[in-house]
Amino acid sequence: MFFNFTDNRSDINNVFHWIAPYRLFGALLTFLCGVTLSFEPALAGNGRDKSIVPRDKSNPLSNVWSGYYYSSKELQALQMNGLENPGLKSVKEGAALWTKAVGPKNKSCAKCHGKAPLSMGEAGARYPVYHAPLKRMINLEQRINLCRTDFQEAKRLDYESDELLALSAFVRAQAKFRPVRVKVDGFAREFFEKGKAFYYQRRGQLDMSCASCHETNYGKQLRSTLLSQGQANGFPAYRVAWQKLGSLHRRFQGCNKLVRAKPYALGAENYVNLELYLNWRGNGLEVETPAVRD
Amino acid sequence: MNFINKNNILVRFFDRDIVRVFAVLTVIVSAQLFVLPILEVHSVESAKKTDKKPTSKLVEYEIFNLIQSKSIPKSLTGVKGSPKRGEALMIDPQKGNCLQCHALDFFHEKAKKNPNVYGGMGEIGPTLDGVATRYKESQLRLILVNAKLVFPETIMPAYYRVEGLTRVGEAYKGEPIMTAQEIEDILSFLVQLK
Numbered sequence: 361m362f363f364n365f366t367d368n369r370s371d372i373n374n375v376f377h378w379i380a381p382y383r384l385f386g387a388l389l390t391f392l393c394g395v396t397l398s399f400e401p402a403l404a405g406n407g408r409d410k411s412i413v414p415r416d417k418s419n420p421l422s423n424v425w426s427g428y429y430y431s432s433k434e435l436q437a438l439q440m441n442g443l444e445n446p447g448l449k450s451v452k453e454g455a456a457l458w459t460k461a462v463g464p465k466n467k468s469c470a471k472c473h474g475k476a477p478l479s480m481g482e483a484g485a486r487y488p489v490y491h492a493p494l495k496r497m498i499n500l501e502q503r504i505n506l507c508r509t510d511f512q513e514a515k516r517l518d519y520e521s522d523e524l525l526a527l528s529a530f531v532r533a534q535a536k537f538r539p540v541r542v543k544v545d546g547f548a549r550e551f552f553e554k555g556k557a558f559y560y561q562r563r564g565q566l567d568m569s570c571a572s573c574h575e576t577n578y579g580k581q582l583r584s585t586l587l588s589q590g591q592a593n594g595f596p597a598y599r600v601a602w603q604k605l606g607s608l609h610r611r612f613q614g615c616n617k618l619v620r621a622k623p624y625a626l627g628a629e630n631y632v633n634l635e636l637y638l639n640w641r642g643n644g645l646e647v648e649t650p651a652v653r654d
Numbered sequence: 655m656n657f658i659n660k661n662n663i664l665v666r667f668f669d670r671d672i673v674r675v676f677a678v679l680t681v682i683v684s685a686q687l688f689v690l691p692i693l694e695v696h697s698v699e700s701a702k703k704t705d706k707k708p709t710s711k712l713v714e715y716e717i718f719n720l721i722q723s724k725s726i727p728k729s730l731t732g733v734k735g736s737p738k739r740g741e742a743l744m745i746d747p748q749k750g751n752c753l754q755c756h757a758l759d760f761f762h763e764k765a766k767k768n769p770n771v772y773g774g775m776g777e778i779g780p781t782l783d784g785v786a787t788r789y790k791e792s793q794l795r796l797i798l799v800n801a802k803l804v805f806p807e808t809i810m811p812a813y814y815r816v817e818g819l820t821r822v823g824e825a826y827k828g829e830p831i832m833t834a835q836e837i838e839d840i841l842s843f844l845v846q847l848k
Contacts, residue, residue: 379687386688393681565826566811567802567819577778577809583754584774620826 407645415643420575426645427653430588439652447598447650450605454530457523463514476534484535484647488636490547497551497632501528519626525605529596532649539646540593542639555637558630564621591642594651605650608635724804725792730834740843743836745771750840755779786848794844798837813837
């Protein structure tokens with residue numbers, strides 16, 4: 361070796377000794393830069409190729425992964441493709457419905473809310489929310505229907521109808537790549553606890569809870585499918601099994617039928633509470649609507 | 655730090671991207687200059703010290719579960735089960751559907767010929783190879799009938815049980831997943847796995 365920096369006899373040649381008096385200052389500087397960088401979104405995980413740390417300490421998951429992580433490479437590519445993602449068809453329909461005037465007052469969504477990217481940016485990331493007049497939680501689909509009946513005075517849309525799917529997917533897609541941040545304190549607390557109880561309740565002839573698969577066994581093979589953490593951040597999502605876009609509640613019904621339980625109605629209060637609880641488990645994951653899943 | 659020049663164009667000195675680049679560079683450089691010397695990461699001798707792992711003189715040993723004492727010694731029907739029917743029930747998604755969670759080498763060979771029926775095995779439960787050496791027939795019968803009596807937290811459904819279930823679907827109400835004879839059929843197949 362020509363240069364030996366650890367040689368005690370030639371301290372004057374050691375670069376580290378020159379800045380020895382400024383060590384503490386440097387450490388502070390490094391710390392501050394680190395704090396600054398921790399706000400850099402590109403370095404934080406997004407749940408797709410790098411897991412995120414749960415935002416709440418009481419979250420039973422130690423690493424939070426989006427369903428994207430557990431899908432096949434082909435479906436991942438399809439979801440990220442801005443042209444070929446099959447769910448985008450509904451989002452485009454939703455964009456047309458956003459400006460379409462309906463009802464006797466000839467009001468469109470845009471008449472009150474203006475441009476969706478500006479007004480709806482956070483809505484998709486924070487629903488379900490507490491609705492005081494009904495004294496319960498409402499999700500995005502129910503909010504859209506409330507708007508229709510209360511302000512547009514138009515007919516309410518059926519849950520899982522193409523129109524409502526298109527509108528809810530369009531609104532939620534405005535929050536794409538923003539972190540999910542549902543609130544579970546205050547009025548929502550009661551419904552959060554109900555959703556949690558629903559999650560851990562065993563049901564059906566097979567006597568399984570949501571946790572049986574999606575908490576204790578995620579990442580394992582269930583015959584030919586890989587079990588995910590059951591996150592809600594990609595919904596409304598395009599499912600290959602459905603060959604179309606579908607809502608989260610349709611997925612809930614499918615899960616309930618798989619364990620041979622009697623499913624609840626779409627938009628049922630139990631399902632909205634579960635939706636709140638699931639979104640809380642995935643707080644911090646990015647909204648991926650319209651996601652592509654198998 | 656921004657200013658407007660002669661041609662009325664806003665000149666931005668501290669663009670956000672530039673700040674980011676400098677922040678990254680500062681972290682790397684200052685970590686090298688200030689923090690690493692404090693931690694003595696560069697010292698070869700300290701690295702050598704940490705490399706030494708304490709070696710144990712104890713002999714390696716495996717821990718086995720205690721044999722479960724609960725069991726159903728008597729046959730449910732009194733009729734001897736058929737292993738051939740049991741094998742068919744194991745891959746039937748409406749009946750036993752064992753491969754959903756368990757793997758078994760016996761089916762791996764069949765999967766090469768007929769992947770649509772036998773292909774894809776779960777990894778949620780333990781493999782079924784040699785299950786008859788781990789449990790007696792009477793214990794396996796109880797695990798099939800109601801595994802929760804042996805392993806309370808298990809995901810495995812109780813195959814012969816109708817009570818104590820929540821919100822069972824209309825089509826399945828009051829019926830066990832498999833009949834008593836079907837349990838005996840599967841059991842006669844499992845007993846062969848030694």
